[in-house]
Amino acid sequence: MRIIKDTNIQFMSQYKLGAFLSGAVIILGIISLILAGGPLLSIDFKGGTLIAVHFEEPVDVNEFRSAMSNVNIEGQSFDFSKAEIKLFGSPQDISVRIPHLDQEPENFAQKIVSHLRNSFSSKVSDTDSDFILSIEKVGPKIGAELSNKAILAIVSALGLILFYISIRFEFNFALGAIAALTHDVFVTLGIFSIMGYEISLPIIAAFLTIVGYSLNDTIVIFDRIRENIKSLKRLSYTEVIDKSINDSLSRTIVTSITTFIVVLILWLFGGEVINLFAFAMMIGVIVGTYSSIFVACPLVLRLHARNK
């Protein structure tokens, strides 16, 4: 069975369409990022407390919100009704995110949990292990460190990749690959911002996986170009690139479909914790495949034309 027969699509002449499409998505994303005041960062980077609890029967988010409006901890009352409260995967599970407080009482999270237990006593299991789904508490110091480390990781990964591709191919190719994966990360970041999803530590892992996937895809095509330049000397550079993309198109489609199936299933059935990770990966697979053809290759072509 073959999905793609021998094709001869002139991808390089379509670069304007690609530039328009990418430009539009990225600009939308940037507008959304500016409006939101930067990416929505999780408590991993900002510090704060995230509590997720499980009720024996569905609880209305508004009811939960009003229960959070007057939390009494050691006689000091707090209003957390403005905190981010949302369903956590199912109508019986709710999570609340509270920003870091300057003078947090001790065992702060545990006390909120017991407040919730009292407020919804009829709907809560007797044992804490059935009630508490998760508690995450990150100090602001750790948060700042994690964001620095994340930036450091991405920059150093890009640097090393640039170095490796420059050695194995040419510097132009390295620039093309970097442009493609930067494009992918920006598009994903923009879509996350538009959807109002937050960036947590696992999402950074997803971004790096997208970087890896996008590179993998780009390099398979570059590899073809490198091979075809040697064997097809009479073709123009544009023709070589087009032919290389067509040659590897079958593989590109098959791999993208299989990978997409896996992350789609993970997104649909993987559960709350992994849901956003899978979503990022899904966008990454689509954008990564697209950017190899419509970002990396046109850039290599341009750089080549300029060098002549």
Added chain:
Amino acid sequence: MSKNLTPRYIVIGLVLAWALMTLWPSVKYQMLSPSDIEEMREMGTLESLENDIIKQGLDLKGGIYIVLEVDLPTLVSTLAINKDSKFEKTLSDVRKSLAENTQQDFFTVFANSVSTNGLRLPRYYDVDYGAKPDDILASLNEQADDAINRVLEILQNRVDQFGVSEPTIQKQGNRRIIVELAGIQDSDRARSLLQSTAQLEFCLVKSPEVTNDILSQIDNLVQDNEQLESLVATINEDYESADSDELGVSDDKTVSISELFGDDAETSKDTSDTSVVVDQNIFQERPFSSLLRALGNDIAVPEKNLYAVKKIINRQEILDKLALGNGQFLFAPSAESFSTNDGIDEKLVNMYYLEKDADLTGGVIEEANATIGGQGTSAVGQPIVLLDMNSEGARTWSRITGANIGRRIAIVLDKKVHMAPSIRTKISDGGTMIEGFAGMDEAKDIAIVLRAGALPAPVNIIEERIVGPSLGADSVKRGTNSVLLGLGLIIVFMFIYYKLSGSIANFALIWNILLVLSVLASLGATLTLPGIAALILTVGMSIDANVIIFERIREELRKGKSVRSAIDGGYNRALTTIIDANVTTLVAALVLYQFGTGPIRGFATVLFWGIIISMFTAIFVTRTIFNSFADRKGLKKLSI
């Protein structure tokens, strides 16, 4: 053309056998019922099995993840002598600067602040730390390293006693400790045991007379301050109305001073009060005391009043008052339920009025053990704690106990009073027995607290993650199901698309997953949720490698080449592509590993091994299988 493939098959067979052998304990463990596990635990064979299985991360199994950091400013301050306002100012500058920019190194900031404030370090540190400022800084740095190592050791010791099956306690950098307690149920107890790694002090409890005196002084001060009085009044109102609403009790709940100290109070001026108790008056005369309760010989604070009480005693004028009397108010670590006279359960926190200066610090304690009191002691059959001190500590202890027979001395850890036993006799050799515990658990916890005492600086929790076992179980179930479903679909797709060759790829895929899992098991690595995600990515990489090869072989076949040369050509051409593509992803995995903490590291580990193994499978294993097809005489058509 035909090479002897036997050695290749032997290698493949050996690797497969190794993988199955390594995975066997995990499979066996999965099949055990809870009662089997209990039985093995009793027989002591469980641990060796648990060492060989794939460990599940906290996100899968449920548990606690805590990052602790040594409080360096406090350490430097504790070690200093002759502290004056200049020294305190320097330290508070350092604290401020660290709070503004959290990324700075403490000692760099401290050194800067010392030079800008013109602080002469040798004045504040013993000659043992060195004569020159640089030497002192270096020794302080050493002290900091030593402190974190002690915390590490104490935590290890403590967590082992706590009975968690696979505790992970590791140092992160020079200043931090990561504690992971998987599968733990009682998170509160674990947390408080971890957190109480701090300074242990013995402080004498002030006598009831002195305590009464300070309470009435505070009452007067509160009366003079309208703001405070109204605060106290509202809290009392809230308290009463809450009580009457919830509990149907309408009586006034304020207490007199005599009630505070019960019948045991031997203070003359208070007995006069008892006869004229009019609650209304008491409240007006003693607004602060009215927030408190009497609990035997102790003072207690209802949990609801705790915030108000703390707020009052931390007011500057009251702190000044306390400083004059050289005293401090400290609380018990947690609230306990008590039945009041009306038979109502009330949550109370004990409050103590102690000497400000510690009479003895925990560094002198050499041993502390919980045991059962033997024959001939006053606590036969009761849980007790036995203490041993070093000679220096024993000397001080002998002096304190000798001079204060009949008084109580509080065991204070981290500014929390864990208990306040009475001194019965002069103890001259340091060997001390503490009795009066409710149960063995309490005695054990106190012994642990006493052993933790040798730390010169408190430890702060700066990050904490708790995953409930039900969320963990849910994640495992869903994660596994989606991996299996995704895998199934890919297998079907590959079979339809590439037929027999697709089946070879599918074999490679399953082999790949088995091998990654067995590498994880033998490395003792932990499988986390991101790890499962990486496993899925590995599936993608493994399929991709095969797809690249198959497409190349198809191309070669379309050019009219024979099966044999199409396979050779396809593999040779695909090889560079696969290597280049995988090496770049490998770079990403390595960077992730380097930068990652906990869950991300799990992701990177699985991705790293996944890529290496999938390269091995694609280049070596499937190649061998293809070659043996091609070697068959007269093979004209390849099912691809």
